[in-house]
Amino acid sequence: MGLGSFETCDANFHTFRDDEEIQKVQQIQPELERAIKESSISVIVFSKHYASSKWCLNELLNILHRRKTDDRYRVFPIFYDVQPSDVGNQRGSFKQAFDEFEKNGVEKVDQWRKALKEVSKLTGKVLQDESNGHEAVFIQTIVKEVGIILKRTVLAVTPYTVGIESQVENIDFWLKDPDDVSIGVISGMRGIGKTTIAKVAYNLNFQDFEASSFLANIQEASEQQNGLVRLQNQLLSDISNGKTQKIYNIDEGIVKIQDAMSQKRVLLVLDDVDRIEQVDDLIGAEDSFLKGSKIIITTSRERLLSHQKQKVFKIKQLDDDESLRLFCYHAFSQDRPMEGYLKHSRRVI
Structure with a gap:
């Protein structure tokens, strides 16, 4: 052959x-x-x-x-x-x-x-x-x-990832430890880069799991008619390798998803969660998942899951030098200000 x-x-x-x-x-x-x-x-x-x-x-x-x-x-x-x-x-x-x-x-x-x-x-x-x-x-x-x-990736990430590598490192270490807790929460204020960090961690690790899924914009989807059911259908399709099992309501979806996740080590990202009910409605109880599965939740509400056993990754703001580099990438397509713009760039930062 x-x-x-x-x-x-x-x-x-x-x-x-x-x-x-x-x-x-x-x-x-x-x-x-x-x-x-x-x-x-x-x-x-x-x-x-x-x-x-x-x-x-x-x-x-x-x-x-x-x-x-x-x-x-x-x-x-x-x-x-x-x-x-x-x-x-x-x-x-x-x-x-x-x-x-x-x-x-x-x-x-x-x-x-x-x-x-x-x-x-x-x-x-x-x-x-x-x-x-x-x-x-x-x-x-x-x-x-x-x-x-x-070096395959499945999620597009912004080309300007200033300061992200160091924040991904701890998440990457946790994902590679099958005996650590199964839920990790990436928390921080809106716009700080939680979703980008989750994408980078996902791209680095999804191949080490038997199945994976990244559910984006959960808060927005939950406000739409049948939004959570659509996310359940996406999740079930992802972890079942595209096999179609149509879900018509949340309760039915929880049963089918738990059954699928009890048979495989799954990497799952629930992006932009603002209420614990959204997690419960999507995947139900954590106990039904196969040992070694990992669930990443990104949220701007740090205490969202404080009653559950979890790993918390609090995202730090960029320092002045990192902020300047990131601004310059977007403004000038390079890591420093163009000549004559340093003073103005620092004022923006």
């Missing part, structure tokens, strides 16, 4: 899958070259019979050519029931295939040998060395690794 063909639907990767059926299409070569050109990464699955396919070997040449011409392009080899040394040195079934090629005077043999040697030295995954050989766990490991390589 050539380009990555493992299951990536749940991870929301846009993939090009190269299989035997698609190879029968006469126009596949231009389409394949386009897919390699437009992809950020190629995942190559080496099986025992890989070398018997001239198609796969030629595809490998195209992939490695792209790698030489684009520093950002990544190649990730998967060794399925073969060892990297067998691939690189053409041993076992790879030797048999190449003996047959040379016997029949097939061209490109030397190019294929060099390509296999090169790709066998790249960082990848070997089935026998991972997850005790369990394929399902192995696939999940690959999906996670590819996500890390792509």
Whole structure:
């Protein structure tokens, strides 16, 4: 098999899958070259019979050519029931295939040998060395690794994140501790950056959970007709990988959401909550969630959940230097005032 063909639907990767059926299409070569050109990464699955396919070997040449011409392009080899040394040195079934090629005077043999040697030295995954050989766990490991390589984010964040990194650090540490409390509250006055901080923390950690959801503007939605029911439908769809289970009222939604969240480790962000009833109406009681799930609530009401066990992250205001940098990014598209504007910029700050 050539380009990555493992299951990536749940991870929301846009993939090009190269299989035997698609190879029968006469126009596949231009389409394949386009897919390699437009992809950020190629995942190559080496099986025992890989070398018997001239198609796969030629595809490998195209992939490695792209790698030489684009520093950002990544190649990730998967060794399925073969060892990297067998691939690189053409041993076992790879030797048999190449003996047959040379016997029949097939061209490109030397190019294929060099390509296999090169790709066998790249960082990848070997089935026998991972997850005790369990394929399902192995696939999940690959999906996670590819996500890390792509540095994938799912929520857009402002490009000007002055002072946010230090505030995200403690939240990130809490999210990575499955034994810590399950609810974290990001509190602070309106406009201070709570939602942006929650987005950054979410982007950094969502891949470590089995499912995730970010529900934005809950206060605003709760004031609209059926607003909370719409949010429940979004939440259920997110944690069920897009499977549709229509919710018609809040009580029905709580039951379905609790059932779904009892089966998976979920990362959930409830953004801009101003009443505890909004949390209760969306997800019900915390006890039904699977251990290791994390719920982040952003609110300008610091005492919103003071009666529950929680972790509180109080957001600090920017100091004068940080405020000046942030203002300059927006006003001048740089981290300092333009010449002659320092005095005026400080007055604004």
